[in-house]
Amino acid sequence: MKMKKLLLFMMLTLMLAVVAACGNGSEDETGTGGSADGGTDSGEEEAPSEEAEGxxxxxxxxxxxxxxxxxxxxxxxxxxxxxxxxxxxxxxxxxxxxxxxxxxxxxxxxxxxxxxxxxxxxxxxxxxxxxGMGPAVHPEVGIEDISSEDLIKVFTGEVTNWSELGGEDVEITLVNRPDSSGTRATFVNYALDGAEPAEGITEDSSNTVKQIISETEGAIGYLAFSYYNDDSVLPLQLDGVEQTDENVTTGDYAVWAxxxxxxxxxxxxxxxxxxxxxxxxxxxxxxxxxxxxxxxxxxxxxxxxxxxxxxxx
The missing domain is CATH 3.40.190.10 (Periplasmic binding protein-like II)
Known part of the structure; x- marks a missing residue:
């Protein structure tokens, strides 16, 4: 009988020790009841972020x-x-x-x-x-840089041959976007200082504008930088400033929207x-x-x- 009581006492003592150990496990080393990473355990699981819908x-x-x-x-x-x-x-x-x-x-x-x-x-x-966007020409017009003043003269029809600007003796062909084009509005406002372009070829698609420029001797139009992904057209420097993303972000190149x-x-x-x-x-x-x-x-x-x-x- 004494042996049974002793075993029962030992088992009860062991159970109390286990319970105490489990209770202490919820506390960190400082005894504050925080989680192991120092955060506070609210006793609730963090709700997962909901997906957007609609x-x-x-x-x-x-x-x-x-x-x-x-x-x-x-x-x-x-x-x-x-x-x-x-x-x-x-x-x-x-x-x-x-x-x-x-x-x-x-x-x-x-x-x-x-x-x-x-x-x-x-x-x-x-x-x-x-x-960013700017003037683009057929690669063989004979110039790589143009001043804002000369660019306006080209697009308003005052200059009609590239030889007048030191380029090849070839007539200038203007390639425009339609009046409704946001690209045209940006180019007119910030590259031509508001001057309206003379009549020329008008195309609604920038892809078509690029193709015409690349295939037409003496052609000039305007394109977004993203279209300068090969050598089929030449982006002209404007007042000595290259058409690059960096020059747009710094404000050195002004033709952008x-x-x-x-x-x-x-x-x-x-x-x-x-x-x-x-x-x-x-x-x-x-x-x-x-x-x-x-x-x-x-x-x-x-x-x-x-x-x-x-x-x-």
Whole structure:
């Protein structure tokens, strides 16, 4: 009987020791009850982050469409419940549709303030990226640099042969974008100082503009930097400044435009989540440059709707 009592006492003592050890295991070395990494244990598991879900419709500038489409594809791959449709139609259409509420985001390569019929004060501007652009010529015109003054003379028809500028004796062929083009508006404003180009060949597609320049002796047009991916056309230096991303970001080269995404009021829900994603480091530093755009976050200068350029504060 004494042996049984002794065994029972030993078992009870052992059980109490185990319970005490388990209780002490919830405390850290300081005895504060914190977790091993120094954090506080609330007794509840951290809730997993929720995936974004819902539908967004974007429309507008064809210049920014490839970037927004790529961003949407990556975003939807990580958020199965999100459906983002990216449509083109032009900057004017994107601005009109976001203003009347028929789309969630209106993409534009011009400021909303530049469109008189758009209630710009009701829209919120999100500058997703920047695109640089400039004069491009047939590689055998005989010059590599042009002054702003001479560029205006070329596009207004005052100079009609490259020999007048020290180049080859060949007539100049102008290749323009249509009046509705945001690329044309940017080039006219910042490369031609507002002077309207003379009549020439007019093409709606930058790919076609590039092809015509490359195949036409004496041709000159204007293209975004992303089209300078081979030797078929020659980007002219403007006033001795090369057409490079770095020169745009520092403000040394002035022919560039924002890729705007406008919302009607401050964005909420999925629209805000998606726009925040487009401004994330992964998109800005990987997707944006891969597609030939310049990250907005790299800009050392900024520009307002009146064209005033100032240093980023």
């Amino acid at each position: 539908q967004l419709v974007l429309s507008g500038s064809s210049a920014i469409q490839p970037l927004m489409a790529a961003g949407a594809e990556e975003f939807m791959a990580a958020n199965a419940g999100a459906d983002i449709q990216v449509q083109a139609g032009g900057s004017g259409q994107g601005l009109s549709q976001v203003a009347d509420g028929s789309v969630d985001i209106g993409n534009s390569d011009v400021f909303a303030e530049e469109k008189e019929e758009i209630p710009a004060d009701e829209l919120v501007d999100h500058r997703i990226a920047v695109v 924002y890729m705007h995404s406008y919302t009607n009021g401050e964005p909420e829900g999925l629209a805000k989540t998606f726009l925040d994603y487009m401004m994330s480091e992964d998109v800005q530093q990987v997707v944006v440059p891969e597609l030939g755009y310049i990250p907005s976050t790299d800009m050392q200068v900024e520009r307002d709707a009146e064209g005033n350029q100032t240093d980023v504060q």
